[in-house]
Amino acid sequence: MSFQSPDKQRIADALGDISNLPNDMRMAVTNRLDESFQPVPKPNEGDWLGQHQERGQTMKSFEKKTSKAVPHGTYKTIFIQPIGSFDHPRAAKLDLILEFARIFFTGCEVELLPGIDFNSNMTNRDNGGTRQYLTGDIHTYLSQTRHKRNATHELLCVAVTMADIYPDESWNFVYGQARPLEGVGVYSFARLDPLFYHSTSAELLTTPLTEEHRVIMLRRCIKILLHEVGHLFGLNHCIYYVCLMNGANNEKEMDRQTLFLCPVCLHKLYSSLLFDVRHLYEAFANLCGKHGLKIEQTWYQHRLECLN
Secondary structure (H helix, E strand, O other): OOOOOOHHHHHHHOOOOOOOOHHHHHHHHHHOHOOOOOOOOOOOOOOOOOOOOOOOHHHHHHHHHOOOOOOOOEEEEEEEEEEEOOOOOOOOOOHHHHHHHHHHHHOOOEEEEEEEOOOOOEEEEEEEOEEEEEEEHHHHHHHHHHHHHHOOOOOEEEEOOOOOOEOOOOOOOOOEEEHHHOOEEEEOOOOOOOOOOOOOOOOOOOOOOOOHHHHHHHHHHHHHHHHHHHHOOOOOOOOOOOOOOOOOOOHHHHHHOOOOOHHOOOOOHHHHHHOHHHHHHHEEEEEEEOOOOOOHHHHHHHHHHHOO
């Protein structure tokens, strides 16, 4: 069955009861939506929704989901575990990416761990000359080493790597993958460089990073991290609007994903984190402006106007 974009009534049903939300949050999820949120376009054959049947996750189904992270007591820290070398002239700065995550997941601590190397227990393969690592073995490593981190503070742990990754032998690659039951995930920078499909590894090392490519890579890296952590907070793929939580099979779909949540997904995340949406939007807009993400800065500034 081909994907049909949800109508307004179905979206309203998915949004759920908003009567008890603070005024700013009610405005964020209801006011002038047509100005800020676009419907999901009809997928092509190779697109995510062309290959995966997604029913959509309503607020009610989200609330019933047991495998989701909810900060409680001292368990508020999202650990980020780098794996493998990040000594690459075109790599986005991890510290900067985490600044965005700290704002987006307000109420949580985001801590960068010391880097580690891949080990012999992490299955890998050669895929057309590209070394790839199996996501499941990375998930297992993160789960088995939880006791070495601050277990009384850990809410989630996400690995990041410059290496390419894959979820099983039937897949060519994956941008990232979460394992919500264990509170772990992994995502890869490997395919986020605009030159990945047009240059060899050696050529990438010697090609200067232009400002245009810096912005594209920064935007993509932030998206993938926020998307994967979003899954660990219980958010499934979104079908209601073009959104951060849309599934992506290719570069075009990844670039269409936004650096913001649609009203349905925002309501879900708010129910777990109880953030001040005005403060979140202001801080995120400022950080976007500081680092050249002008499209996102303009979007967040406009949504701030819609809260009034």
